[in-house]
Structure formats: structure tokens, C-alpha cells
Amino acid sequence: AQSVAQPEDQVNVAEGNPLTxxxxxxxxxxxxxxxxxxxxxxxxQFLLKYITGDxxxxxxxxxxxxxxxSQTSFHLKKPSALVSDSALYFCxxxxxxxxxxxxxFGGGTRLMVKP
Amino acid sequence: DSGVTxxxxxxxxxxxxxxxxxxxxxxxxxxxxxxxxxxxxxLQFLIQYYNGEERAKGNILxxxxxxxxxxxxxxxxxSSLELGDSALYFCxxxxxxxGAGNTIYFGEGSWLTVV
Numbered sequence: 001a002q003s004v005a006q007p008e009d010q011v012n013v014a015e016g017n018p019l020t021x022x023x024x025x026x027x028x029x030x031x032x033x034x035x036x037x038x039x040x041x042x043x044x045q046f047l048l049k050y051i052t053g054d055x056x057x058x059x060x061x062x063x064x065x066x067x068x069x070s071q072t073s074f075h076l077k078k079p080s081a082l083v084s085d086s087a088l089y090f091c092x093x094x095x096x097x098x099x100x101x102x103x104x105f106g107g108g109t110r111l112m113v114k115p
Numbered sequence: 116d117s118g119v120t121x122x123x124x125x126x127x128x129x130x131x132x133x134x135x136x137x138x139x140x141x142x143x144x145x146x147x148x149x150x151x152x153x154x155x156x157x158l159q160f161l162i163q164y165y166n167g168e169e170r171a172k173g174n175i176l177x178x179x180x181x182x183x184x185x186x187x188x189x190x191x192x193x194s195s196l197e198l199g200d201s202a203l204y205f206c207x208x209x210x211x212x213x214g215a216g217n218t219i220y221f222g223e224g225s226w227l228t229v230v
Contacts, residue, residue: 034218036221043205043223044205044207044221045117046218046219046220049216049218101146101163101165101211102148102163105157105158
């Protein structure tokens, strides 16, 4: 079975500082990994994905994520946080060659960026 | 705006009742997914349809059913509602039914409150 863990329920960071939201995964075979963001009373917005290739993936709004196979991690990063980045972030994994196409999500991490 | 449209945005109904949630996928997308987001269960995959056919099934209760119509819109039917069914129900869509790099785009959700 595939699973995703987001070990931190909440991450607090000051505006202008770098931020990291952690994600680890468990899946047989090569994983396909995704990050989504959910703003209050909104749907999930796609940020970025890792399928293959370069371990550093760049996405929307200045976010990037680093795939680390040995540590089974896919942490989300941004060099300089904005107050407007405050939201709920979800990591997700898709098992390769699964019958459907669905994503399995982590429990989410709330990011609070303080001015 | 992801291009995935869900109606209604909010719904309040009584226990034992039946409701239907509607979803229009992004233009050109053949696959539709339904997810449930609740505080205690997080984001749970319910079911996926591809071009009118059921492709994958997740943690969908027997009281719940879904279908995808020839025009590719989808409906999620929830019956004999219980208090615990109160949640945010997301519809999502993607171009294909399967594929590692396939990005899934989410609508803004339908808030269901069962009283």
C-alpha cells in the first residue's frame, strides 16, 4: 500500500525567511509525488509534481520541492516566505502502474507566515 | 480557477435524506474523481470514473454512489445521510484515466452539513 506522512501539523515561519514543509512517502517502486495547497474555503490547487529526472522540481508561486530517494522524502521549500503563503499544504503520492489514477494524500500541514 | 465546477457550494440537509452533488470536469478531461475531506479522516479518495466507466474505487460507503454521464459530467449521490457524512466533497478531473504524470485538478468543493 502507498502512504504519505506529513510529520508536522503546523509550521510557523516569519515573512522573508525560508520555509520547508516536510513529506515522506512509502510506496513500492518509483513514486510519483505531488504538492497541493488549499487556501481557506477554497479547493486544492496544484503546485508541483515529481515524475522523473531532476530531483529539484520547481512549481507555482516560487515553490520548489526536492525528491530524495534514499530518505524517501519530498520536502516543499521556498526561499522567502510571504504572508500570503499561509495555507494548508498537502503532499500526495501516486503508485506507478496502479489500476486507477488516484492520489493518496498526507494529513496536511498548516503553514503560518507571520509578518 | 482550475476549470472544475461543482454545485452546490453549500448544502444543509437532515439525517436520513439524500443529496446529489454535481461536477463538470475541465474541458477535455475524461477522468473524474471524487474525494471527501473531513477533520478526522483527512482527504479520502472515494471513486474514479473514466469516460463513463468506473475505473477505481476507494473508501466509498455503500450508501454513496456515483456516475459519469456521456457529456462527462459526474454526480455523487449520498443517501441515508448521517451526521458523520458532514464534510467537504471534492470533485477533480484529469485528461487520462491512468498515467504517472497525469495532473489532477480539483474543484472548490461542496460543503455538506447534515443536521
